Amino acid sequence: MKIDARHEKGVTILEPRGKITIGVGDVALRNAVAEALTAGASDILVNLEHVTTIDSSGIGELVSAYTTVTNRGGKLKLEKIPPKVSDILQITQLIQVFEIYDDEKEAVDSF
Amino acid sequence: MGSRFEDIELVQIVIAESLTRLRLDDDESEDIALAVREAVANAIKHGNRENPDKRVEVEVRLDGVEIEIRVTDEGRGFNPAGIRDPRETENLLRPDGRGILFMREFMDDIDYTFLDEGGTVVTLRKRLVSCSSEPTKEEEVE
Numbered sequence: 315m316k317i318d319a320r321h322e323k324g325v326t327i328l329e330p331r332g333k334i335t336i337g338v339g340d341v342a343l344r345n346a347v348a349e350a351l352t353a354g355a356s357d358i359l360v361n362l363e364h365v366t367t368i369d370s371s372g373i374g375e376l377v378s379a380y381t382t383v384t385n386r387g388g389k390l391k392l393e394k395i396p397p398k399v400s401d402i403l404q405i406t407q408l409i410q411v412f413e414i415y416d417d418e419k420e421a422v423d424s425f
Numbered sequence: 426m427g428s429r430f431e432d433i434e435l436v437q438i439v440i441a442e443s444l445t446r447l448r449l450d451d452d453e454s455e456d457i458a459l460a461v462r463e464a465v466a467n468a469i470k471h472g473n474r475e476n477p478d479k480r481v482e483v484e485v486r487l488d489g490v491e492i493e494i495r496v497t498d499e500g501r502g503f504n505p506a507g508i509r510d511p512r513e514t515e516n517l518l519r520p521d522g523r524g525i526l527f528m529r530e531f532m533d534d535i536d537y538t539f540l541d542e543g544g545t546v547v548t549l550r551k552r553l554v555s556c557s558s559e560p561t562k563e564e565e566v567e
Contacts, residue, residue, distance in 0.1 A: 336466045337430025367455075369462050370527050374520035381518050398455060405530045406523055407512045 315339035317346040322422050326355040331364040334372030339365075343372070347379040347390075356388030357425040361418070363394035373406060380411065389413075393421045426481050428473040428498075433465050436483050440494075443485055447492075450555040456531035457492060457551055463524040464496040464547045472498030472545055494549045502539040 315338055318329040328346050333339045350358055360376070362368075376392075383390040391413040395403070403409040415421035426432045440461050444454040465481060473479035482497040511522045528535050528549060538546040 335462065336433065336470070367459070367462075369459065369466065370521075370523035371466065373523055377518055378520045402527075406526065407517065411517060 315342045317342055319346065319350060322418075323425075325357045325359050325422050325425050326350045326353075327359045327361055327418075327422075329361045329364065333367040334365055334375065335367055335369045336371035339368075340371045340375040343375045343379065347382065351383070351386065351388075356383070356386065358383055358388065358390045359393055359418075359421050359425075360390065361393050362396060362399055365396060365399060368399055368402060373402060373408065377408065377411075389425055391415065391421060391424065393418055426483070427477045428469040428475055428479045428481055429477055430466065430469060430475075432481075433462055433469070436461060436465050439483075440485065443487065443492075447487065447553065448555075449553060453551075453553070453555050457494075460528045460531040460549050460551075461494055461496070463527045464494070464549060467524050468496050468498035468500070468545070468547070471503065472500030474500070489553075491550060491552050495546055496549075497540075497544055497546045499544045501543065502537075502545045505537055 315330060315332040315334065317331070320327050320329075328350065330339060330343055330346070334343055347358065358379070360379070380390045393415045395414055403412065413424065415424065426435060437458055440458050441454070444457060461483070465483060468481045469475060473481065479499040484495040486493040508525055509516050509522060511517070511519065511526055516522060525535070528547075532549045532551045534550040536548050538548070540546065
């Protein structure tokens with residue numbers, strides 16, 4: 315699991331690659347969000363385009379990240395979710411929690 | 426296998442190999458692999474409390490039309506009726522509690538057996554819709 319971070323119009327964009335699963339990617343995602351917040355980020359966009367597998371722990375980390383960022387007055391949104399992740403967000407009904415975008419420019423402009 | 430999260434990947438390799446031989450479509454294979462991942466993770470985390478000395482056993486049975494996976498831990502068991510629904514509004518933002526939902530959604534059937542000598546067996550079954558071969562196979566990862 316590798317997570318790249320970049321910035322666009324004040325929005326921190328995190329790009330995890332690979333698996334967000336228990337004991338591996340979930341910790342990496344937690345650390346990446348924590349690092350972004352420590353660096354002063356308040357608006358975070360997570361690009362899930364290159365995520366190959368996500369399990370319930372990975373989904374749990376996304377939820378934790380969402381609540382942490384929201385509780386600090388910021389926003390966390392998702393973009394480019396693969397079909398399987400979309401299925402999982404539907405199943406868990408988290409689709410109603412996260413703002414999700416297909417287009418990055420639109421996502422960035424929405425903050 | 427021992428109770429280490431990294432060992433889940435070993436199980437995934439064995440499951441993937443079994444499913445490849447069945448020539449299932451990607452979606453069906455992914456559902457099964459994800460359900461097994463959740464069952465093994467629960468066995469390590471909640472069953473064996475991440476004690477690396479405790480074992481998790483995974484058995485895979487294929488009969489050509491159905492796959493059955495049994496995951497056994499050495500834990501004290503739990504009350505399935507006490508599992509909260511993670512889709513309820515008050516649980517929606519909890520970070521945990523979605524593993525059993527994943528298993529239920531991605532498999533046709535799930536049941537639990539609590540062994541007299543201690544340990545829980547989670548049995549997952551799925552009718553294979555896209556299977557294009559008819560192997561009879563039993564594999565085991567210990």
